[in-house]
Amino acid sequence: MSDSESLDLPQSLEEVSTRLSRRSSNGVSMQREGTRGQASNIIRIISNQDAEYRYRIEEADNRIQPNKGWSCHSIHDTTEKKIISWEPDDKENPYNWSNKRKLSIFIxxxxxxxxxxxxxxxxxxxxxxxxxEWGITSDTQKVLPISTFLIGYVFGPLLWGPLSEHFGRRYLTIITLSLFTIWTLGCALAPNWPAFLVFRFLCGAFGSAPIAIVTGQLADIYKDFVTRGNALAFFMATTIWGPLIAPIIAGFCSTTIGWRWSFWIALIYAVVTLVPVIFLLPETYAPVLLSRRAQKIRKADPTAQVYAAFELEDKDIKQVVTRVLTRPVRMILTETIVSSTCLYLALVYAIFYISFGAFPIIFQQLYGLSPGVTGLLFLPIIGGVILALGTFFAWGSFLRKSKQRNRPWTKKEESNRVPLAAIGGPLFAISLFWLGFSAREDVHYAVPSLAGVGFGVGYQLIFMGMLNYLTDAYEIFAASASAASSSSRSYLAVLLPLATTPMFDQLGISGSLSLLGGLSLLLSGVPFVFLWKGERIRAGSAFCIALKEEKLEMERRAKLDWQRRNVADRISQEKEESP
Structure with missing residues (x-):
């Protein structure tokens, strides 16, 4: 690709103004309102380029004849280069891998x-x-072992999500999981409180990688939206099973063999999962796989001018910083769908982590239960998550049948998954009210603990509905959208748990949980707004429009390409058959 034809970013505000003027002359109107308007326009240009460039790579990977002007010349010379792409039914294309291989990746x-x-x-x-052991008496300090981990969750996804879309998934997964394992060892051996908190932060920063990368890996191997949605449902269930299993481990270890054994057990599990990842987890990112194929061809024949489109992408540090690493932040700041989804999920996620401080207050201080038994009372939430999975699959079956019957409501993207969040939101809020008003000394602890079932169902349906919607809306940038969501919700999950003890001291159990339930009920309107005005919101999103236009254009050219090849094959066959 020549320098003139590469999708370079604007070098200055003057260049931005020139490009905007050119677009305005084509009928695209953009208003500039001082510095704010200028910044908005820069973001819009970068987002448009991001969408255009990524879909051009996608076209090249899938043998689709691009628009005129998309030729590939060396950046250093004018030698013509051949771009390789996936052949029809190519066995190395992750979409065509066997179900057994996909299942192993999924596990x-x-x-x-x-x-x-x-x-x-x-x-x-x-x-x-x-x-x-370390003589810590401050209530604020006591929250830090979880909060410092979640601080790492704030910053980690902003790196790992977009970097996985730039350099591939496999090596990033191996590096981050290896370092997470090392920092978990550090927690087990920590000599003092400050060192322990530093190791917890590092665990969070590197441990956040799967949350950002896995959605991209699932999108890499599952093309069908139903299959991908089912895989994402299990992914979201897994994200809640982990935090709920951990208190059980810590509760029983701390009272018997010591709190450090909680981390030794986590370390053993980390090593057990790291070994197969190193030796068995393949790269799933199609552009990287095609790049390796091209490199293999060039190694066998040094004169071959064969390249993958991804290899010709400009990967200098300026491009990485301005286009790749800013993508999740741009999404949060400029995309209404992303920002409102992030706000809702952030509150729900923060309440989930508040529960780790609230359960000891309710079940240990009020009911006098042991830490181990208190940990077991998280199991009803797991039961709710399992019920939510059943609801998800039942909805998926109903949706598939409705699509087959061409029901008008199935044409809207919001109808695919958002109704699940619309059901889950009120259930989640009700469970908080239930827990708050039933947690009394004259009521058996089993009654408030059963609120966990509604909590688990509501929490899971909210996340399945909203995150699937993000993936469907920004599928080619699913990892970045997931990173934006993960980072923003972790930010609130760092702050709100700090207020858990003071809030329960001031408002009591019923008052605190009523406050959280009221906030949840208020934000549960977000899915309903999407169902009502989702198409209009997407129509006002510059990035959504750019992605949709590029995708439709790619599909149109793919269809023309397919027709052209069919005609060519037919003519060739007729020539062979003619005497």
């Missing part, structure tokens, strides 16, 4: 997710014992 990635999410809440039932 390994889910194991990595459990590593990450289990680590997030691992100290929850062990905090009283570690703070006693």
């Amino acid at each position: 390994m990635t889910m194991a990595g997710v459990i590593n990450s999410t289990m680590g997030s809440s691992l100290p929850s039932m062990a905090i009283p014992y570690m703070t006693q």
Whole structure:
């Protein structure tokens, strides 16, 4: 690809103005309102280029004849280069891999997710014992073992998600999981409180990688939206099983063999999951796989001018910083769908982590239960998650049949998964009210603990509905959208748990949970707004429009390409058959 034809970013505000003027002359109107308007326009240009460039790579990978002007010349000379792409039914294309291979990838990635999410809440039932060992008395300090981990969750996905879309998934997964394992060892051996908190932060930063990368890996291997949706449902269930298993481990270890054994057990599990990832997890990112194929051809024949389109992408540090690493932040700041989804999920996620501080207050202080038994009371939430999975698959079956019957409502993207979140939101809020008003000394602890079933169902349906919607809306940038969501919700999950003890002291159990339930009920309107005005919101999104236009254009050219090849094959066959 020549320098003139590459999708370079604007070098200055003057260049931005020139490009905007050119677009305005083509009927595209953009208003500039001082510095804010200029910044908005820069973001719009970068996003448009991001969409255009990524779909051009996609076209080249799939043997689709591109628009005129998309030729590939060397950046250093004018020698013509041949771009390789996937052949029809290419066995090396991840979409065409066997179900057995896809299943093995799915299992390994889910194991990595459990590593990450289990680590997030691992100290929850062990905090009283570690703070006693190190003489920590401040209530604010006692929240830090979980909060510092989640601080890592804030920043990690902003790197790992977009970098996985730039350099591939496999090596990034191996590096981050290896370092997560090392920092988990550091937690087990920590000599003092400050060192322990540093190791917890590093665990969170590197442990956040699967949350950002796995959605991209699933999109890499599952083309059908129904299959991909089912895989994402299990992924989201896995993200909640990990944090709920951890308190049980910590609760029983702390009272018997010591709190450090919570981390030794986590370390053993991390090593067990790391070994198959190193030796068995393949690269799933199609552009990287095609690049390796081209490199193999060039190695066998040094004179061959064969390249993958991804190899010709400009990967200098400026492009990585301005286009790749800013993508999740741009999505949060400029995409209404992403920002509102992130706000809702952030509150729900923060309440989930508040529960790790609330359960000891309710079930240990009020009911006098042991840490181990208190940990077991998280099991109803797991039961709710399982019920939510059943609901998800039942909805998927109903949706598939409705699509086959061409029901008008199935034509809207919001109808695919958002109704699940619309059901889950009120259930989640009701479960908080239930827990708050039933947690009394004159009521058996089993009654408030059963609120966990509604909590688990609601939490899971909200996440399945909203994150699937993000994936469907930004599928080619699913990892970046997931990174934006993960980072923003972790940010709120760092802050709100700090207020858990003061809030429960001031408002009591019923008052605190009523406040959280009221906020949840208020934001549960977000899915309903999407169902009502989703098409209009997407129509006002510059990035959504750019992605949709590029995708439709690619599909149109793919169809023309297919017709052209059919005609050519028919003519060739007629020539062979003619005497």
